[in-house]
Amino acid sequence: MFDEIPTPFILIDAQTVRRNLDQLASYAKSHRIGLRPHTKTHKSKRIARMQIERGAVGLTVAKVGEAMVMADETDDLLMAYPALHPARCAQLAALARDRKVRVAVDSSVAADALADAARSAGATIGILVELDVGHHRNGVQNAQDAVALAQQVDRTDGLRLDGLMFYPGHISHGPPGTIENGLQAVSSKLAEVLDAWHRNGLEAKIVSGGSTPAGRLSHLIPQLTEFRPGTYVFNDVNCIRQGCATIEDCAARIICTVISTAVPGQFVIDAGSKTLTSDRCGPAPESGHGMILEYPNAKIAKLSEEHGHVDATACERRPKVGERVTVIPNHICPCINLQDNVWWHEPGSAPEPMSVDARGKVY
Numbered sequence: 001m002f003d004e005i006p007t008p009f010i011l012i013d014a015q016t017v018r019r020n021l022d023q024l025a026s027y028a029k030s031h032r033i034g035l036r037p038h039t040k041t042h043k044s045k046r047i048a049r050m051q052i053e054r055g056a057v058g059l060t061v062a063k064v065g066e067a068m069v070m071a072d073e074t075d076d077l078l079m080a081y082p083a084l085h086p087a088r089c090a091q092l093a094a095l096a097r098d099r100k101v102r103v104a105v106d107s108s109v110a111a112d113a114l115a116d117a118a119r120s121a122g123a124t125i126g127i128l129v130e131l132d133v134g135h136h137r138n139g140v141q142n143a144q145d146a147v148a149l150a151q152q153v154d155r156t157d158g159l160r161l162d163g164l165m166f167y168p169g170h171i172s173h174g175p176p177g178t179i180e181n182g183l184q185a186v187s188s189k190l191a192e193v194l195d196a197w198h199r200n201g202l203e204a205k206i207v208s209g210g211s212t213p214a215g216r217l218s219h220l221i222p223q224l225t226e227f228r229p230g231t232y233v234f235n236d237v238n239c240i241r242q243g244c245a246t247i248e249d250c251a252a253r254i255i256c257t258v259i260s261t262a263v264p265g266q267f268v269i270d271a272g273s274k275t276l277t278s279d280r281c282g283p284a285p286e287s288g289h290g291m292i293l294e295y296p297n298a299k300i301a302k303l304s305e306e307h308g309h310v311d312a313t314a315c316e317r318r319p320k321v322g323e324r325v326t327v328i329p330n331h332i333c334p335c336i337n338l339q340d341n342v343w344w345h346e347p348g349s350a351p352e353p354m355s356v357d358a359r360g361k362v363y
C-alpha cells in the first residue's frame with residue numbers, strides 16, 4: 001500500500017494515535033487533573049486539535065515559534081522554557097494580548113525580560129516559577145529561592161504569578177516502586193515550597209508537572225493541577241524500555257529501504273542520523289539506534305548521515321537489497337522535527353501527507 005512513497009518516511013497510525021490520546025484523556029478526567037500536552041512530540045496542528053477536542057486544558061510548547069503555530073489551536077498556552085531575547089518576549093507578549101500565555105522561569109533575568117515586553121505590549125504574561133525536583137536541568141533549587149522569585153514576579157507590572165512548574169524527567173524505569181517513590185519525593189518537595197509560599201502570602205493556582213513515564217501515576221502528586229506528557233501520543237523505544245508502552249502503542253514508525261548487503265554480517269538502511277537522529281536509548285544506551293520490527297535480532301549499530309549500519313550477525317535470515325523494513329526510533333520527538341511531512345494512515349485508506357507545522361522552530 002505504501003510502495004509508491006519513497007523512503008525513508010514516517011508513517012503515523014491514526015488509530016493508535018487516537019487510542020493513546022483517548023487513554024490519557026480519560027485518565028486525566030477520572031483523576032480531575034488538567035491535561036496540557038506538550039506539542040514538542042508531534043508539532044502538528046491536527047494532533048493538537050485532537051488533544052483539545054478530547055478535553056486538554058491547553059497546550060505546552062518549548063519555543064516562541066511553536067507558540068505562534070499552536071496559538072491557532074488554543075487560547076491557553078504554556079511555554080515551558082524561558083524566553084530571554086527581547087524579540088522572543090515581544091512575540092509572546094503580542095500573543096498574550098488576546099489569549100492566556102504563561103511562561104516557566106527560574107531567574108529574575110527571564111522574569112524581567114518578559115515583564116518589559118508585556119508592559120510595552122499592554123499585555124499580562126502569567127508566570128510559573130520552575131522548581132528543580134531532581135532532574136537538575138532548570139529550576140530554582142529550594143523553597144527560599146522559589147519564594148524570592150515569586151515575590152519579585154508578584155510585585156512586577158506586566159506579570160501575574162500563577163504558580164509552579166516542574167519537569168520530573170529523572171523519574172523513569174527501575175525496580176517496582178521506582179516511579180512511585182520518585183513521585184513521593186517530588187510531592188514532599190512541592191509541599192515544602194507551597195508551604196513557604198503560603199507563609200509569605202503567595203498563591204499557586206497552577207502546579208504543572210508530568211511526563212510520559214510518570215503520566216499515569218500523576219495522581220500520586222496530590223498538589224498537581226495539570227500534567228504535560230508529550231511522547232505518549234506516538235511512543236518510542238525509550239517508552240518501551242521504560243515499560244510505559246508496548247510495540248503496539250508506538251504510532252510512529254519509520255519506513256526504510258535496505259540499500260546494501262555487500263559487507264558480510266551487515267546490511268544498510270537508508271535512514272541515518274538525518275532521519276533517526278543520534279539519540280541513544282536512555283534506559284539501554286548500547287541497544288543501538290532503534291528497533292527493526294522485521295529483524296528483532298538486528299542492531300542498528302552505527303549511523304552516518306544517510307546510512308544506518310545494521311549488525312545482522314544475530315539474525316536468522318538476511319534481507320535483500322530493496323526490501324523495506326520498519327523502524328521504531330529511540331526518541332521520536334527529534335525525528336518528527338526532521339520531516340516536513342509525515343504520512344497519516346487511516347485504516348483501509350492510502351496514507352496522506354500531514355504537515356509538521358511547528359518543525360524547526362528553534363527560536
Ligand SMILES: Cc1ncc(COP(=O)(O)O)c(C=O)c1O
Nearest residue numbers: 038080167211212228229230231
Ligand atoms: C518541560 C517539559 N515538560 C514536559 C515534557 C514531556 O515529557 P515526555 O516527553 O516524557 O512526555 C518535556 C519533555 O522533554 C519537557 O521538557
